[in-house]
Structures are given as structure tokens and as C-alpha cells.
Amino acid sequence: MPTVALVVGSLRKDSINKKLARALEKTGADLFSFTTVAIDALPLFNQDLEEKLPEPVLRMKEAVAAADAVLIVTPEYNRSIPGVLKNALDWGSRPMGEGVWAGKPVALAGASGGSVGTAVAQSHLRSVVTFLGMKLSAQPELYFTDRPELIAPDGTVTDEKTKGYLRRYLE
Ligand code: FNR
Numbered sequence: 001m002p003t004v005a006l007v008v009g010s011l012r013k014d015s016i017n018k019k020l021a022r023a024l025e026k027t028g029a030d031l032f033s034f035t036t037v038a039i040d041a042l043p044l045f046n047q048d049l050e051e052k053l054p055e056p057v058l059r060m061k062e063a064v065a066a067a068d069a070v071l072i073v074t075p076e077y078n079r080s081i082p083g084v085l086k087n088a089l090d091w092g093s094r095p096m097g098e099g100v101w102a103g104k105p106v107a108l109a110g111a112s113g114g115s116v117g118t119a120v121a122q123s124h125l126r127s128v129v130t131f132l133g134m135k136l137s138a139q140p141e142l143y144f145t146d147r148p149e150l151i152a153p154d155g156t157v158t159d160e161k162t163k164g165y166l167r168r169y170l171e
Pocket residue numbers: 010011012014015016017018075076077078079080111112113114116117118
């Protein structure tokens with residue numbers, strides 16, 4: 001079974017993007033083996049730290065390197081991607097020539113409470129992952145407008161239409 005490294009761009013305990021990531025994990029459990037990549041303990045990127053990479057950076061890079069593909073699920077912050085996600089992408093690209101993103105297949109997804117559901121953030125993210133040399137799965141796109149009746153807090157998809165939508169995306 002192919003392995004997928006899940007990167008979530010929100011650190012919040014009750015994050016709707018964490019919930020969407022769990023829903024994707026549950027919906028695609030027979031298709032992929034998912035591992036969640038921890039980005040919450042990464043220090044702010046500082047090139048001075050590159051000579052001896054901090055432990056959380058090493059762990060993140062190992063987790064991504066070991067996976068067959070990457071799935072990024074992220075909120076939109078001020079019409080772009082959250083700083084914590086950009087920080088993780090920057091760390092994973094360094095030191096020069098030792099990055100872990102290049103050549104990895106990647107898919108993007110995101111949840112918001114509003115109707116345009118992370119479209120602008122994902123558009124920015126497309127530029128970044130393309131620059132990093134990742135193999136972007138451009139279609140289908142996944143812009144999820146969160147409603148409590150669609151996915152339960154533990155990531156169980158409680159709405160059949162949503163289940164089908166997530167399933168088609170994963171396939
Ligand atoms: C937001 N939010 C937001 N939503 C959106 O659709 N477009 C945006 O540009 C922004 N900007 C923004 C900035 C900041 C700093 C915050 C904290 C929030 C709202 C956002 O979609 C909402 O808070 C989500 O619930 C955040 O995702 P998680 O943390 O629940 O996964």
C-alpha cells in the first residue's frame with residue numbers, strides 16, 4: 001500500500017483542517033497508509049541552524065523522505081498559507097541539495113468555514129510546491145466548506161455526499 005505523509009497547516013486542537021485530514025485518512029484507509037508529520041515543534045527557520053539541524057527538523061525530514069507521497073491539508077490565513085506551513089516547507093527544502101520535497105507526488109486540500117474554502121491559499125501553495133520540484137496532482141481540487149453535520153469531530157464522515165466527494169479525490 002502506498003504511504004502518504006500528511007502535513008496539516010493548523011496547530012489548533014479543534015482545527016477543522018485536522019478534522020478534514022482525519023476524514024481523508026479514514027475514507028482512504030484501504031488505499032493508502034497515512035502518517036502524520038509533526039510540524040508543531042519546528043523552530044522558526046533560521047539559516048544559522050542548518051549546520052546542525054534541530055531534532056524536530058530531522059524527524060520531519062525523515063517522515064517525508066520515507067513516504068511515497070505527501071498530502072497537505074491547510075487553512076487559509078489572510079489569503080495565503082499559514083506561516084507554520086511555510087516554515088515546514090522551508091525547513092524541508094534545506095540544506096541546499098538535501099531537501100526532501102523534490103520529486104514527491106503531492107496533493108493539496110483545505111477546509112474553511114466560508115464558501116471560497118482555501119482557494120486562494122491553495123493557489124499560493126501550488127507556486128511553492130511547484131518551485132520545490134514536487135509532482136503536483138492538479139485535479140481534482142478539494143476546497144471543503146466545513147459544516148458540523150458533514151464530518152464528526154473525530155473525522156468520521158457522517159454525510160454520504162461528502163464521503164463520495166472525499167473518496168473521488170483520494171482515488
Ligand atoms: C483566518 N481565516 C480565514 N479564512 C479564509 O477563508 N480566508 C482567509 O484569508 C482567512 N484568514 C485568516 C487569518 C487568520 C490569522 C486566522 C486565524 C483565520 C479563518 C479560518 O479559515 C478559520 O479560522 C479556520 O477555522 C482555520 O482553520 P483551522 O485552524 O480550524 O484548521
